[in-house]
Amino acid sequence: MDTDQLIRTLAADNAHRAPRVGATLTMALLVAAPLSILIFATFLGVRPDVMSAMHNPFFDMKFAVTLSLAIPAIIVSLHLSRPEALMRGWGWLLLLPIGLLAVAIGGEAMMAPAMPMTMRMVGRNSRVCLLAIPAMSLPLLAGALVGLRHGAPSNPALAGALAGLVSAGLAATLYASHCTDDSPLFVATWYTLATALVAAIGALVGSKVLRY
Amino acid sequence: MRSAMAGDDAAYHRLLKAVTPVLRAAARRGLARAGQPPDQAEDIVQEILLAVHLKRHTWDSEAPFAPWLFAIARNKLIDTLRRRGRRIFVNIDDFAETLPGEVAEETASAAEVATQLGALPQRQRDVLQSIAVESASIRDTAAKYSMSEGAVRVALHRGLAALTAKLRNN
Incomplete structure (x- = not known):
């Protein structure tokens, strides 16, 4: 087929209207979310003392941290779904949860400790945390990748890693309502490890499926 | 591009025609810089055009058009060079003496789209053939x-998307 023929064919297909990447990503995440919530409801559930826990600022802080990961990750992944987009000027958004965690760790250090530092860090749920966040992330990660496939990222592995951050941030938000370890040290250690694992899976799969 | 996105098919046709020589020159230059013969330039041009078409919703109508276009062109050029690198790994020239007939196809210009067209489902192939070639x-x-006109449109779009996927994974 010569190029003029191809151009004529493409022009004939101009009537086809594709939705924006933001719309497909939202749809895909909404389709995947019930699966993650099902995993949460079946194996974890909300912690029994949730009403009193809500008065603990460190409990609330967990949601601030996880959402400050998920929401900027969505924004940056949509930005990077454009072929000419650069990370420059956007990367600081991903530092928000780290900044929040640092503030929270500082705040906790200034209070009289209820438990020794190592105990707060290791907590009681580290193994569950490392398992539950990636498990609940997987459906959301698949959804995020499907949604972002509609875009045209110049760096598929980076875009995949961001899909991992989106899904881990959302999964960690669910998990935070189950976990009784509220210390920012616990969050900084285990949530971060779980998130890094999901981001690595996202980068690996993304480098294959997000090429356009 | 703005009028094309608003549904002006003729404007879209003009735009694609106007950018093609620029893309062709860029593809030739890119191949030359990588020390490759320019015989694959037309394949690259066609891949860029397909990607421009299928990803045009990622262009922000407020943003300048050229950086978006060249980002896609660059991506496709790198993709092709990478694939070529892989091919050189199993150097076809080593078999040139035993397979004299097969080598010619490698150098045929813009053969990729035509080759992959043959691998599409019957209906998509018929529609693409009819609109493109006839x-x-x-x-x-x-x-x-x-068929209904709607069905033709669907087959046309699916055919173009399938063609692009085949070229990418080839």
Whole structure:
């Protein structure tokens, strides 16, 4: 087929209207979310003392941290779904949860400790945390990748890693309502490890499926 | 591009025609810089055009058009060079003496799209063939294959998307 023929064919297909990447990503995440919530409801559930826990600022802080990961990750992944987009000027958004965690760790250090530092860090749920966040992330990660496939990222592995951050941030938000370890040290250690694992899976799969 | 996105097919046709020489020159330059012969330039041009078409919703109508276009062109050029690198790994020239007939295909210009076209499902192939090669309109194609115009449009779009996927994974 010569190029003029191809151009004529493409022009004939101009009537086809594709939705924006933001719309497909939202749809895909909404389709995947019930699966993650099902995993949460079946194996974890909300912690029994949730009403009193809500008065603990460190409990609330967990949601601030996880959402400050998920929401900027969505924004940056949509930005990077454009072929000419650069990370420059956007990367600081991903530092928000780290900044929040640092503030929270500082705040906790200034209070009289209820438990020794190592105990707060290791907590009681580290193994569950490392398992539950990636498990609940997987459906959301698949959804995020499907949604972002509609875009045209110049760096598929980076875009995949961001899909991992989106899904881990959302999964960690669910998990935070189950976990009784509220210390920012616990969050900084285990949530971060779980998130890094999901981001690595996202980068690996993304480098294959997000090429356009 | 703005009028093309607003549904002006003729403007879209003009735009693609106007950027093609620029893309061709860029593809040739890129191949030359990588020390590759320019015989694959037309394949790259066609891949860029397909990507521009299928990803045009990622262009922000407020943003300048050229950086977006060249980002896609660069991506496709790198992709092709990478694939070529892989091919050189199993150097076809080593088999040139035993397979004299096979080598010619490597150098045929813009053969990739035509080759992959043959691997599409019957219906998509018919529609693409009719519109591209026989320059039939969507209405004529619909009449010829007794399909609705909507079905022709769907087959056309799916065919282009499938073609792009095949080229990418080739």
